[in-house]
Amino acid sequence: MTIRPTLFAAAALAAVAGAAAAQAPCPPLPPPSGPVVERWPADAGNLRATIAGAAPGTTILLHDGFYDMSGGDATHRLVFSTPGLTLRSASGDREAVVLDGGYVTGELVSIQASDTTIADLTLARAYYHPIHASGPGVPIQGILIHNVHVVDPGEQAVKVNPVGAGTVDSSTLECSHLELTDVGRPFIRNSCYTGGLDAHQATGWLVRRNRVEGFWCDEGLSEHGIHMWRQCVDSVVEENLVLDCARGIGFGLGPGADGHTGGVIRNNFVAAGDPGLFGSAAGFDSGIALWGAEGAAASHNTVASSQAPSASSMEWRFISTSVSLANNLVTDRIWDRGGAATTATNSEYAPLALFADVAAGDLHLVDPGSAPVDAGTVLDPGDADLDFDAQPRSDGAPDIGADEIGQPVFADGFESGTTSFWSTTVP
Ligand SMILES: [Ca+2]
């Protein structure tokens, strides 16, 4: 199947329009500080050489347009093996620079060096992983993936796994949109071998403020929208919207080698409302799954599905699991499938009418008089001081779920208010 660039761009813009109501904006990256190399769409065939020859600290600025990256074969990719390189758009508009693999190029971006930044652009239709980070036999760190749109990957949208001892640690995926669309879904292979972020043996990742959506297949069970497992440590997953994914957020997938240590999942919206997802073979499996998660916390998350999940809204499983669940608000069950848990003021079987728009992923509370408001347990300072909107929980009576209600709501569905987590004032 061939998608002409103009049609593809139109589809991407439509997707963005749908995303406009999602999350408060993230502040832009600062301007480049080192050497800058500018490139245009006609340079698409030479980008590999440009990146391979760039001095440490160089920023490759891409001007707006459609970059046809489908030349070559499944072994082709942009390899970042020099520390401190940045690939970003000149305009800062992630929808205006599209690198399209046409399901020919295996990976679009291969990160193999510390302090690599990928920002402000769209990566479409890689045959495998559009972004793949692996240390080159030794650990790397300081990767920043910021404000990218990854659309219709052939496998997982963002893959992090070690090569030998080459783990990828202390890195960030933020403010990005990872999605599998109805157009791309038929291209998924191997019994739904896809997902949003899939990280193995990664320590200290921060995954925040992303919109992850559409990861499901007619047959087979997709990996989670955000999945940290296989000995990941101390992941922080916060303020994300995971919409219409068969599995929302996962720590671990089993005991031992498949497990996760430490970490926190907080202030996320996990929503499911797509009839196609519910009608698929696997359905909506679970919102948040802690399988072999040792010492993890899940606090102040909201999981809402317009139909019942196949398994649960939230669950923990396997003997090695030890989790703390507090102030989570869900529309179905929280399931004890084995392991140890401490729980405080979680709310199951919440009515859908509590939320602004489940199908759109807007799980803000609508009624300041509703049951979750002011009904939560006060957590230790630093555990979940801010809500989904990065607004402080300052009234001494936390609302159950990811949203602390009580401030004016933006026209686009978000609340205005105070100085945020980002040290910027939300308008
Ligand atoms: Ca409150």
Ligand SMILES: [Ca+2]
């Ligand atoms: Ca709020």
